[in-house]
Amino acid sequence: MTIKSIFHLLAGCTALGFAACTGTGPAIAPKAKVSIIPLPARLQETRDSFLLDKQTVLVAASEEDRQTAALFNAYFSMLSGYDLKVQDSGTHNVIILQSNPKEQPGMAETYALKVGKDQVTVTGDDAAGTFYGMQTLLQLLPVQKAEAFWIAGVDIYDHPRFSYRGLHLDVGRHFFPVEFIKKYIDLLAMHKMNTFHWHLTEDQGWRIEIKKYPRLQEVASRRKESMVGHYKDQKFDGKPYGGFYTQEQIKEVVAYAAERHVTVIPEIELPGHSLAALAAYPHLGCSGGPYEVGTTWGVLDDIYCAGNDSVFTFLQDVLDEVMILFPGKYIHIGGDESPKTRWEKCPKCQKRIKENGLKDEHALQSYFIQRIEKYLNSKGRQIIGWDEILEGGLAPNATVMSWRGIEGGIAAAKQHHNVIMTPGNYVYLDHYQSQGKNEPVAIGGFTPVSKVYSYEPVPAELSAEERKFILGAQGNVWTEYIKNAEHVEYMVYPRATALAEVLWTQPEKKNYDNFLERLKSHFRRLELKNVNYAKHVFEVRGVVESGENGGVQVKLDSKLDGGKIFYTTDSSAPTAQSTPYTAPIKVEHTGIIRGAVFQGDRMYGNEFQQAFQLHKAVGKTVTLARPPHQNYDPGSSFVLVNGIRGAVEFNDNQWTGYNGSNFEAVVDLGDSTAIKTITIGLLQAKDQWIYAPKQIDFYVSQDGKTYKNVFKLTGLNESNENGIMQKTAVLENTKARYVKFVALNAGVIPKGKPGEGSPAWLFVDELIVN
Template sequence: MKKLFFCLSLLISSFVARSQNQYNIIPVPQKLTPLTGEFVWEKTTTIVSTSEFKDVANLLNEQLNLVSGSSKKVIVKEKGLASSAIQFVKNEQLGDEAYTLKASSKQVIIAAKTAKGAFYGVQTLLQLLPTQVFSEAKVEGIKLAIPNCTIEDAPRYVYRGLHLDVGRHFFPVSFVKKYIDLIALHKFNTFHWHLTEDQGWRIEIKKYPKLTQIGSIRKQTIVGRYGSGKYDGKPYGGFYTQEEIKEVVAYAKTKYVNIVPEIEMPGHAQAALAAYPELGCNPDKIYQVHTTWGVSEDVFAPREETFTFLENVLTEVMALFPGQYIHIGGDECPKEQWKESRFCQDLMKREGLKDEHELQSYFIRRIDKFITSKGRKMIGWDEILEGGLSPNATVMSWRGEEGGIAAAKENHDVIMTPGSYLYLDHYQADPKTEPLAIGGFLPLEKVYSYEPAPKELTAEQQKFILGIQANVWTEYMETSNYIEYMVFPRACAVAEVAWSPSASKNYADFTKRLKTHVERLGKLKVNYAKGFLSTK
């Protein structure tokens, strides 16, 4: 009897270990049931899809053809199931981003209500296959086997974002597309593109050509840490043409990623003022694109000419970006120039504004009204709460969670993005062993530990927490390689916090799955940080 019990224990342990090794999916699905056996992609295997999901099916087919050396085509079939096939079917009962996946030895069925849900099913299916499936060329002798299982999956939050600042350092379209690929792989659905800064204006605006002729180029860049006083003496610039923006937006659409553009105001405006100084508080001042990091004192003046300028800029931006959200920044706006401006002080008296914080609220409300009139929604950093929150605004809570909590209590939509958990420009290991970064300390485990639903909110108020976003500020990230190093694998942890049920979070299990997942990142030529691999 003891011998039989021992053998059974070994068998169960073996199955559990095998299950864990086979289902290394990030983010972890809502519900996964392991089954024995596997489905193998053979010469006779086909991909079958309804016409509605054909584009998604083609994405999977192209990758499987690439690594296997096949030249198969997707078969369109509106009804009925096929054997020896990977099949996409419609299920109206599922949520917009939900999917189910059923893998048996005879067939694999991905069901979804929308193409986006089917796309997320494909991301999971690819992670069930050997990591070589992410290769960029044919893999000789590869066995494309999918372990049998049933998966029911849907995201915890509707907004799952990853941000990139291209104002401090500019990155080409090719890298932006790669970044979008990685966003999609991890089931994020939003790319927050931070396009304007004190240090550079990065988007072509036809009505105001000087924004890129002048505002996109700084004469030099600070060397080393902020405050070093040393500069490289080299002009630095770059911007995206409107055609390039359209190209990226179209590409993101194929990966079911919405792009949120950010045009900073009323602060972080020095590059714009270098191009159009009449928009500043001191018309006689000669502005230059900022050459150091930190917050510039130069801000937009709340004149009618400024609002006309910004409305014209936003009109062109909205024509390029079809998503509902337009981000206007609203953060870190020094008030000194407004305090010293006779115009601003007279405006405050006319409008009955008690201080410069209320003047900022006046500024933001004007912009919010314009964006709303165009059928869009405004997002701003949590400083837009100061002086009174604009009626239709969505708040990104970055200075901790307090702003998000306050906004949710006022029935405003909130995206949680607190710096202490979700700023991927912070050090991820001992600074003595790491490349130069802005500061802070945010190891992988702390990112994973984040809980976006504050206990201070009631269940009803928590419904206003739309989701989370990780931010990537690039003062010290000069190359795409360094961005990848800082973002991955920490973004993998963010993805799981945003997508997976909080009850399923388990850091030890996550890191086990991550060891397989980084092999996928390696196939995709991602320069991920490897420090977690040396920890137990």
């Protein structure tokens, strides 16, 4: 053995301890690279390392810090097989957890973490800060099991960007056991989120025990059957379904969350989404029933009667029991999707409007919300409501959750109301997350990890003063199509991991590629917790773009380490023996391009698969008269002439959407061209507020100035047919360079339909010229 080898052996013995080198202790102590999510405010790696072994002691003097130490041990014991001893003091081979050592106010949830050779210190400005510092320390541990571990030397100072960092879970459509609710809270706390929004009442099920009203448990908690497949299929399983949480179980969950510095906000829906309660107590509705617990998803007409004082007595009694169970400041009262159909015909509601000098039924909803708010305020509580509570006048102290885009949040902040941002196109985690063909049925939309990560919660339209009212944001998980815990995890992670970094980390420090590198390590932590996370983030992705000389080409990419991409252009399934991808693929004929990433012979994740329909307008210039709505803006008008038909699930970013406004586009074919047919692709899904246009017109022109109308069709929106529509004009002896497409929005959604009174959506995909 060389002198150099002996030196390294002795150095290893010094670092690992004598037992490791003599065979009486651990033969190896693994060490993880520094990979933390969410990224800290300030992180500096040092040359020091700390050996954590059976002799290491956790120092925690206060009761709260001892609780944090216990939670550290709960995780650590899964790796090591043993707990660390916890004591009040110590200086050598110790991990010190200490909250507010200066005994003066600091920054909420802030901590400092230092890893040295002989000790690790986690110092929180408050107990929550110490807890989050502990969570960071856990992420410095390797994930493989061993008896001793090296912790990399770091010097971290960290604090959150936003005070409200939330995840929501709807248990009304599908019910989840207490043990999963605890796991859900564990996972959000692991990602430094601090709020669990528990959606407890719905048309399809009342999930909280109210002792004064036992029929809520006996009747409202159960429905006779559930929908199977998508809403449009209108199929049912014929099986009774139900469940509710006892008050003792709720106390258990709230205490469990508090130990992890998570506030639980209950949602008790009113005045809408209340059919289950009406089934139990029919006198609370406008008609007096009979009612039955909802079996279909969506927005239902029967809601609490706003003219009946017994409704307010009932709700105050319910809220009295709710407030005992949930000690936090906020009670969420819903306030969304409340059709006015019953109120318009109800004598009691109309009398209420007249007696209180209210303008209309929207003002009556405001009366309803404000009356409940005054009651909760009198008990020292505040309300949160979905952005519909802005309609008819906002309750004085209300906090608004902006879900229908960002407009509600902007309006509320400008009125100096606190706002929590939850826009559907960025943070609804029940949307599709992959364009793969084997994804489970979802509500619609397309929200991959990259889109969640790109979200900026503070609207640019706000002034510096108004921005202070943006408390943070929240990911929402509606469970119409999510039946079990494993499916919830699949939909939520890793998208919630991306949202956690959006809410904790300063925007200038965010970097998506760097996040993906850290996510690779983080996946192993999720595996250790048996999380059924989705693996789409590393599957092959395809980008369809304009070719260098016109036309269309496809770029394929994957972030999978060591992965190789192979593709086909003849519609056959790609294998590791197919054509290797080296450059963008030019689309030269109608057909399907398929690509996949492989490690060896094993395909990873979903394949990319895209059908193309070539026509004369493919790759040409498109000019829009007005931009689409931000929620359904594919990012470029090129998608209207890329040769791709949109999917009926509208989860593929191919639909250009307009809310209440018309569509108008001009395609420049480049030269005067003989035209035989002109086609526009449309979507109608009335249950999701998407209507075909009431009129479409096609025009042609040689100079782009003078246009001739060559086709007109009216009344498409009157059809009850749902799905994709293609409307075609057949022309004779027509030559033109420019083709104009006009589609007139259906307008306001009629009464009795989902979304009644709201502006209809108009969706357009491909503009085809042949």
